[in-house]
Amino acid sequence: MEKQRDDNNLIEVNLIENPAHLSPEEASRITEDFIGLSWRACGGKDWRNYDTGRSAWTRFYQADGNRPRDFDFIITVYKGLQLIYMTCFQLVKLTPSTTAIWCHLGMTDPQYQGTGNIARTFKEEHLAGTLAFFDKVEGQRFLVARTPNPIVYEVMRRMTKPFMPAGQFFPDIDPSAHIRPIPQRIRELAVRISEKLSSNCYFDPESFVLKGYFKEFGSLYHDYDFPCRNDAVTKYFEEHLDRSNMDGIMIIVDFGDSPDRNATVNLRGKQDISKT
Numbered sequence: 407m408e409k410q411r412d413d414n415n416l417i418e419v420n421l422i423e424n425p426a427h428l429s430p431e432e433a434s435r436i437t438e439d440f441i442g443l444s445w446r447a448c449g450g451k452d453w454r455n456y457d458t459g460r461s462a463w464t465r466f467y468q469a470d471g472n473r474p475r476d477f478d479f480i481i482t483v484y485k486g487l488q489l490i491y492m493t494c495f496q497l498v499k500l501t502p503s504t505t506a507i508w509c510h511l512g513m514t515d516p517q518y519q520g521t522g523n524i525a526r527t528f529k530e531e532h533l534a535g536t537l538a539f540f541d542k543v544e545g546q547r548f549l550v551a552r553t554p555n556p557i558v559y560e561v562m563r564r565m566t567k568p569f570m571p572a573g574q575f576f577p578d579i580d581p582s583a584h585i586r587p588i589p590q591r592i593r594e595l596a597v598r599i600s601e602k603l604s605s606n607c608y609f610d611p612e613s614f615v616l617k618g619y620f621k622e623f624g625s626l627y628h629d630y631d632f633p634c635r636n637d638a639v640t641k642y643f644e645e646h647l648d649r650s651n652m653d654g655i656m657i658i659v660d661f662g663d664s665p666d667r668n669a670t671v672n673l674r675g676k677q678d679i680s681k682t
């Protein structure tokens with residue numbers, strides 16, 4: 407991954423299909439970039455003075471299971487030398503024929519949050535490569551995430567259709583800030599997934615709240631003032647999550663039988679953002 411050092415406007419999209427093969431130098435550079443981006447993305451307006459967040463994210467990315475080489479697929483977007491977006495996925499076997507595709511993290515630089523840039527790049531650049539990664543997973547597949555942020559919930563709900571046309575999204579928060587009925591098989595699956603991903607934390611299969619799952623790393627988020635445009639989702643998060651305990655919601659997308667399963671091509675490379 408050679409970076410363009412002379413053009414600060416060049417957008418570079420990298421799909422890292424085998425993070426385990428990153429050299430130690432690349433892995434350590436990516437770790438530094440992840441810490442910096444997460445610090446900026448979660449540190450509030452005055453992130454530069456939020457040293458607690460920087461230390462917490464450093465602990466996070468140095469922990470077993472959270473290092474770049476521990477992931478199975480990484481997407482990074484650089485603008486010049488600056489990492490402005492990343493997503494990391496991990497594959498977690500639930501049974502011999504069932505796999506959770508764990509969307510471990512997603513971060514956008516605050517300068518670009520809510521601009522729709524990431525959604526657009528996903529459509530144009532990431533979609534095919536990400537679908538190709540999903541397609542390699544055999545058997546029954548579920549996309550899984552954990553988050554304290556209602557915007558992540560909304561992004562995932564919005565992204566379900568293009569990525570998983572037959573996908574079913576859980577928990578589905580309705581306009582009155584309640585969750586629509588969840589099939590028993592999904593509740594049981596959620597319990598199994600929580601035991602795999604967060605074995606030390608209590609998971610409530612009624613509300614889909616995972617208690618204190620980020621706590622061990624310290625204060626990763628400066629505040630929980632997320633400007634989500636969907637008031638019902640914000641209300642649900644406010645009513646059910648104890649922010650001081652670093653609770654999160656578990657999200658599960660059942661892929662169903664995707665008609666697009668083999669209809670993918672592999673796109674990658676660089677594009678000049680001024681032309682988009």
Ligand SMILES: CC(C)(COP(=O)(O)OP(=O)(O)OC[C@H]1O[C@@H](n2cnc3c(N)ncnc32)[C@H](O)[C@@H]1OP(=O)(O)O)[C@@H](O)C(=O)NCCC(=O)NCCS
Nearest residue numbers: 513514519520521522523524525555560561564633634635
């Ligand atoms: C969550 C996050 C990665 C979303 O990325 P983003 O670059 O802001 O997303 P985009 O602007 O491309 O929006 C993608 C889609 O998500 C939805 N969305 C984005 N911001 C939203 C908001 N504030 N409220 C509701 N929906 C929103 C929209 O549907 C949007 O698509 P559209 O503009 O075509 O309608 C980003 O907000 C972020 O980094 N947040 C802080 C860090 C964090 O909490 N990360 C998650 C750790 S688990």
